[in-house]
Amino acid sequence: MDPLDSVAPSVALDRLLRMIGSVGTETLQRPTPRELAGRVLAEPLVLDRDSPACDVSAMDGFAVRMAEIAAGPLPVGGECRIGTAPPRLAAGIALRIYTGSPIPAGADTVVPLELVKETDGTVLLHAVDSLTAGANLRRQGENARCGAQVIPVGTMISPAAMTALAAVGPPTVAVYRRLRLAILTTGDELVSGPTISHGTTLTRWQLRDSNGPALEALFGTASWIGTVTRGHVLDTLAGLSDAIRAASAEADALVLTGGVSKGAYDHVPAAVLAAGGEGVFHRLNARPGRPTFAAVIDGKPIIGLPGNPLAVLTSGRRIVTPALRQRAGFSACDPPSPTVELVEWSGKSLPLTWWRPVTLIGPGHATLADLRGSGDTCGPASSDGFIEAPPNSDKAGIYGYYSWMI
Numbered sequence: 001m002d003p004l005d006s007v008a009p010s011v012a013l014d015r016l017l018r019m020i021g022s023v024g025t026e027t028l029q030r031p032t033p034r035e036l037a038g039r040v041l042a043e044p045l046v047l048d049r050d051s052p053a054c055d056v057s058a059m060d061g062f063a064v065r066m067a068e069i070a071a072g073p074l075p076v077g078g079e080c081r082i083g084t085a086p087p088r089l090a091a092g093i094a095l096r097i098y099t100g101s102p103i104p105a106g107a108d109t110v111v112p113l114e115l116v117k118e119t120d121g122t123v124l125l126h127a128v129d130s131l132t133a134g135a136n137l138r139r140q141g142e143n144a145r146c147g148a149q150v151i152p153v154g155t156m157i158s159p160a161a162m163t164a165l166a167a168v169g170p171p172t173v174a175v176y177r178r179l180r181l182a183i184l185t186t187g188d189e190l191v192s193g194p195t196i197s198h199g200t201t202l203t204r205w206q207l208r209d210s211n212g213p214a215l216e217a218l219f220g221t222a223s224w225i226g227t228v229t230r231g232h233v234l235d236t237l238a239g240l241s242d243a244i245r246a247a248s249a250e251a252d253a254l255v256l257t258g259g260v261s262k263g264a265y266d267h268v269p270a271a272v273l274a275a276g277g278e279g280v281f282h283r284l285n286a287r288p289g290r291p292t293f294a295a296v297i298d299g300k301p302i303i304g305l306p307g308n309p310l311a312v313l314t315s316g317r318r319i320v321t322p323a324l325r326q327r328a329g330f331s332a333c334d335p336p337s338p339t340v341e342l343v344e345w346s347g348k349s350l351p352l353t354w355w356r357p358v359t360l361i362g363p364g365h366a367t368l369a370d371l372r373g374s375g376d377t378c379g380p381a382s383s384d385g386f387i388e389a390p391p392n393s394d395k396a397g398i399y400g401y402y403s404w405m406i
């Protein structure tokens with residue numbers, strides 16, 4: 001089979017991801033949380049000591065020997081302060097203790113305050129049956145042992161990952177460099193510029209570039225993308241291949257829109273190949289976004305999205321996003337999507353994957369956006385994302401869901 005033939009999106013993506021290399025790494029010295037949040041780890045996080053580092057109490061109460069407290073009241077002989085070395089628990093006494101305080105040597109149980117009656121400096125367990133020896137202790141190393149790998153390479157530093165990272169507190173952290181993404185829009189009919197306010201006087205045959213700004217909205221807020229540059233090129237093979245050569249030399253990834261279909265001025269695939277690109281696929285068994293074209297140059301993804309605005313959004317989200325994640329060092333480039341229940345199906349069934357914009361209407365429930373087709377710049381505007389309906393789908397039900405916000 002010609003590798004550029006039409007393929008299912010999952011097959012195309014798989015092929016593309018295998019040909020993309022990741023960007024280089026940098027080592028951050030004593031990074032702040034803001035510098036690290038959302039970056040992609042380039043080295044595993046390894047524990048430098050047991051977690052927790054000593055036995056600690058899980059409750060506010062009293063550290064005791066279970067057999068002694070079960071037998072009768074105990075005098076309170078002191079306390080275990082949080083953050084300091086604990087005293088020893090002498091025989092026949094209880095020590096006041098707090099959540100997170102180290103467990104004193106000799107204690108085997110923590111009795112929570114709610115289970116004791118405290119009078120005249122003694123504590124009496126009033127619900128013996130509701131406590132077992134060993135209760136309310138967090139054992140040294142029970143979360144993980146010193147030397148354990150807690151976060152693998154290629155993980156984005158989420159709030160949960162930050163908890164583990166900050167608890168270890170390494171002086172340096174290696175992360176992948178943030179991506180430099182280049183966007184090139186193409187088309188003689190377009191008026192384009194850095195702001196969205198360009199082209200105040202258009203003929204009816206012209207239109208404002210909406211694909212470039214849409215791609216900036218899709219990728220520009222990602223924590224692992226550093227810079228996004230955007231340019232516009234007219235529909236000539238020579239002009240396009242020069243622009244592609246320059247952009248792919250500067251950037252870590254290049255996304256184009258328009259010029260990938262069958263028309264006389266659809267030069268993008270040929271221009272990418274002329275600029276040294278190795279073709280990976282051209283045409284997906286999916287809609288909107290059918291004529292999507294992908295190539296690589298030196299492990300960098302060069303993706304030609306169709307010009308139709310909805311195709312840019314769907315194929316951009318479903319194909320370009322995983323490709324950029326691969327380049328950015330993620331280990332999970334195309335993580336499993338959440339699902340939503342589509343409450344009502346409308347329209348025919350298609351023998352190909354159908355990406356259909358939806359609006360969320362409640363937890364896990366979605367409804368189809370009202371739109372005319374892949375050239376509609378209005379209908380999808382208030383949708384939240386899209387469902388991926390497998391070939392021949394024709395009914396309401398559970399579908400994979402992709403949010404516009406990556």
Ligand SMILES: Nc1nc2c(c(=O)[nH]1)N[C@H]1C(S)=C(S)[C@@H](COP(=O)(O)OP(=O)(O)OC[C@H]3O[C@@H](n4cnc5c(N)ncnc54)[C@H](O)[C@@H]3O)O[C@H]1N2
Binds near residue numbers: 208290375
């Ligand atoms: N004979 C065939 N014609 C078409 C086919 C086909 O298989 N055979 N595929 C159709 C499909 S599906 C799509 S999708 C489009 C994709 O076409 P191109 O990628 O070549 O895109 P253009 O022709 O350059 O533009 C299409 C459409 O999009 C508008 N456009 C382009 N860029 C922008 C932009 N930056 N901002 C806003 N709008 C943009 C452009 O003005 C056109 O209206 O091809 C079908 N045709």
Ligand code: MOO
Binds near residue numbers: 287289
């Ligand atoms: O694949 Mo195209 O975007 O349907 O018009």
